[in-house]
Amino acid sequence: MAFNSESYVKMFTDMMSEGFIVIDNKGSIRIYNEKAKEIFGITQEGQKHHEEGKLESGDIIIIGDNSIGKDDGKIDSETLKFLGIKDNTIGKGDSLIVVGVFNENGIIEPVFKTLKSNHKESSLVLNTEYLEIPMEIKIDFANKLISIKVRDEEFIMNYINAIGHMVILDGTTKEMKFYQSHGYTAREESINDLLKGKVYRPKGKNTETLDVIGKNIFQIHKSDSIIEEFFNVAKGEDISYIDRFEDINGYPTMCTLLPVEDKNNRIGAALKVEDISEIKRIIKERDNAINKLEKAEIQLNEEKILNIAFSDFRGDSKEIETVKRMALKASKTNSNVLLLGESGTGKTILAKHIHENSKLKSKRFIHVNCGSIPETLLESELFGYEKGAFTGALSEGKKGFFEIANGGTIFLDEIGDIPMNLQVKLLQIIQEKWLYRVGGTEKIEVNIRIIAATNKNLEEEMLKGNFREDLYYRINVFPIWIPPLRERKEDIIPLIDTLLPKICREIGCEPKRISSEAINILVKYNWPGNIRELENILERAVNLAEGNNILSKHIKLGSNKQENKDESIKSLKDSLEEYEKKLIEEILSIYKGNKKRTMEALKISKTTFYEKIKKYNIE
Ligand SMILES: Nc1ncnc2c1ncn2[C@@H]1O[C@H](COP(=O)(O)OP(=O)(O)OP(=O)(O)O)[C@@H](O)[C@H]1O
Numbered sequence: 001m002a003f004n005s006e007s008y009v010k011m012f013t014d015m016m017s018e019g020f021i022v023i024d025n026k027g028s029i030r031i032y033n034e035k036a037k038e039i040f041g042i043t044q045e046g047q048k049h050h051e052e053g054k055l056e057s058g059d060i061i062i063i064g065d066n067s068i069g070k071d072d073g074k075i076d077s078e079t080l081k082f083l084g085i086k087d088n089t090i091g092k093g094d095s096l097i098v099v100g101v102f103n104e105n106g107i108i109e110p111v112f113k114t115l116k117s118n119h120k121e122s123s124l125v126l127n128t129e130y131l132e133i134p135m136e137i138k139i140d141f142a143n144k145l146i147s148i149k150v151r152d153e154e155f156i157m158n159y160i161n162a163i164g165h166m167v168i169l170d171g172t173t174k175e176m177k178f179y180q181s182h183g184y185t186a187r188e189e190s191i192n193d194l195l196k197g198k199v200y201r202p203k204g205k206n207t208e209t210l211d212v213i214g215k216n217i218f219q220i221h222k223s224d225s226i227i228e229e230f231f232n233v234a235k236g237e238d239i240s241y242i243d244r245f246e247d248i249n250g251y252p253t254m255c256t257l258l259p260v261e262d263k264n265n266r267i268g269a270a271l272k273v274e275d276i277s278e279i280k281r282i283i284k285e286r287d288n289a290i291n292k293l294e295k296a297e298i299q300l301n302e303e304k305i306l307n308i309a310f311s312d313f314r315g316d317s318k319e320i321e322t323v324k325r326m327a328l329k330a331s332k333t334n335s336n337v338l339l340l341g342e343s344g345t346g347k348t349i350l351a352k353h354i355h356e357n358s359k360l361k362s363k364r365f366i367h368v369n370c371g372s373i374p375e376t377l378l379e380s381e382l383f384g385y386e387k388g389a390f391t392g393a394l395s396e397g398k399k400g401f402f403e404i405a406n407g408g409t410i411f412l413d414e415i416g417d418i419p420m421n422l423q424v425k426l427l428q429i430i431q432e433k434w435l436y437r438v439g440g441t442e443k444i445e446v447n448i449r450i451i452a453a454t455n456k457n458l459e460e461e462m463l464k465g466n467f468r469e470d471l472y473y474r475i476n477v478f479p480i481w482i483p484p485l486r487e488r489k490e491d492i493i494p495l496i497d498t499l500l501p502k503i504c505r506e507i508g509c510e511p512k513r514i515s516s517e518a519i520n521i522l523v524k525y526n527w528p529g530n531i532r533e534l535e536n537i538l539e540r541a542v543n544l545a546e547g548n549n550i551l552s553k554h555i556k557l558g559s560n561k562q563e564n565k566d567e568s569i570k571s572l573k574d575s576l577e578e579y580e581k582k583l584i585e586e587i588l589s590i591y592k593g594n595k596k597r598t599m600e601a602l603k604i605s606k607t608t609f610y611e612k613i614k615k616y617n618i619e
Pocket residue numbers: 312313314315341342343344345346347348349350413454455495498531532535
């Protein structure tokens with residue numbers, strides 16, 4: 001075998017893993033290796049034989065198409081009428097399996113199955129005995145193949161993106177008269193063309209299409225842009241490219257086109273085609289893996305950030321994770337935040353965390369419990385007052401909480417308890433960003449972030465006329481709902497883990513352990529007072545337990561509601577007393593210790609005055 005002999009060239013080019021075609025300047029094929037035949041779909045080996053022919057009325061047509069209109073010569077509902085399908089809802093991209101008789105005008109009804117383009121099925125199968133011929137047609141979306149089985153003979157086509165596969169049985173003999181094989185025939189003899197009368201070529205081992213050497217390239221290929229360009233280069237045009245992406249016959253490929261020259265004369269062109277579907281698949285898999293990894297990393301980082309940012313806001317439940325995510329988002333904006341949830345669910349601690357994670361963290365965080373300040377004092381406490389604004393007012397006036405918190409965050413706890421007249425003033429501050437002190441005429445600018453909280457249903461309060469609608473919408477920009485503890489019982493154990501050592505530290509006792517029976521009791525309880533109640537019950541248990549172990553007998557449930565009530569009454573009383581003491585001290589200092597003038601200003605009797613001086617230990 002001489003080195004330049006045709007068989008030698010064929011042997012070596014067939015060993016190449018890329019498709020390789022060389023044509024001369026007349027377009028005559030000089031080299032066409034096996035891989036090129038595979039990519040361009042003209043491999044004929046092992047094929048069943050059929051003669052040249054065309055569709056005749058009465059022929060039985062079997063079609064499997066995974067994406068109507070895409071790679072079947074653009075069939076549509078009009079062409080499907082040749083088979084008696086009158087269903088106009090079958091659209092582009094849908095999958096279809098049909099068995100019907102050609103041009104029978106619906107005398108013999110077709111059988112068919114369809115799936116919409118956005119389906120999620122892994123296969124579509126039609127099993128039928130059509131005109132007494134057993135057949136099974138299957139579109140296997142998962143493995144990307146379409147098989148048409150007629151009696152015991154199976155015709156399989158693989159696809160990459162889409163393909164229409166067709167088998168035709170002779171109407172008289174009921175034997176196969178045409179089938180499509182890989183890409184090439186499917187494209188050159190598309191379903192649409194054949195339904196419209198195009199003649200198909202013979203197929204099988206001994207047919208001419210296998211032997212392509214010496215044939216004109218346009219005899220073998222339809223004239224598309226790649227082949228035309230290929231021929232133009234062979235003729236002398238100055239084009240060449242390396243590794244250009246082309247979709248050939250459904251294969252993603254990288255093509256290289258080079259001129260072939262002999263002593264500066266163009267004698268032909270060479271086209272190298274590399275099938276990169278495997279590479280693409282690997283790249284896709286790699287990208288997917290990287291994507292998943294990145295997502296996992298982002299999630300991990302987010303979790304880390306959340307756990308650091310809200311380290312003492314405990315809870316492992318999905319609900320608490322959502323609360324933390326929302327709170328982190330809220331801390332990165334300037335919007336007003338509304339914390340919703342039953343008493344003791346952690347609104348105050350969450351408000352602090354939002355402030356501490358915001359850019360205002362170095363500024364003030366002022367917590368105002370609107371429900372515990374007497375209504376008569378609330379206005380001056382919130383907005384401050386000017387000198388002489390009312391009897392007993394400080395001579396130099398006083399800043400309110402809004403002014404004190406200016407530049408930082410004000411946390412308006414129990415906002416549902418603010419009386420209507422103050423709601424107007426609050427609304428005005430939110431909208432205009434300035435306020436008048438009580439008795440003042442000077443506009444004081446306030447730039448403040450408002451976090452509000454309530455355990456009331458503000459919408460209900462709005463309907464009852466207790467809460468202004470405009471204010472509601474202003475503060476409800478970023479609502480965060482903290483679910484009650486009974487709805488997230490998986491948080492009980494992590495909360496115990498955090499609260500128990502904290503309580504022991506605060507009380508100043510040795511760290512205590514808690515028995516599993518005691519934990520069981522706590523987990524079963526339904527926590528009307530939420531985490532505050534859990535804290536109270538644990539504190540009581542720590543006090544009751546003499547040793548280092550908290551046992552079930554130390555857990556006293558249920559009495560908490562009353563306790564909470566007592567506590568809140570006490571705290572209201574406490575705060576009133578605290579305020580009374582502060583007021584007497586302030587007025588005394590205004591009148592430079594003059595008791596008589598202080599009594600007059602406060603409109604209290606001498607006896608009451610001295611009682612209070614004694615009670616509050618005022619110097
Ligand atoms: N997720 C949590 N992790 C740790 N401690 C919590 C958590 N939630 C609440 N607590 C603790 O429970 C107690 C009650 O919480 P907090 O005062 O924030 O509740 P609240 O919703 O503001 O109650 P209220 O509506 O009665 O003012 C506090 O001591 C708080 O530290």
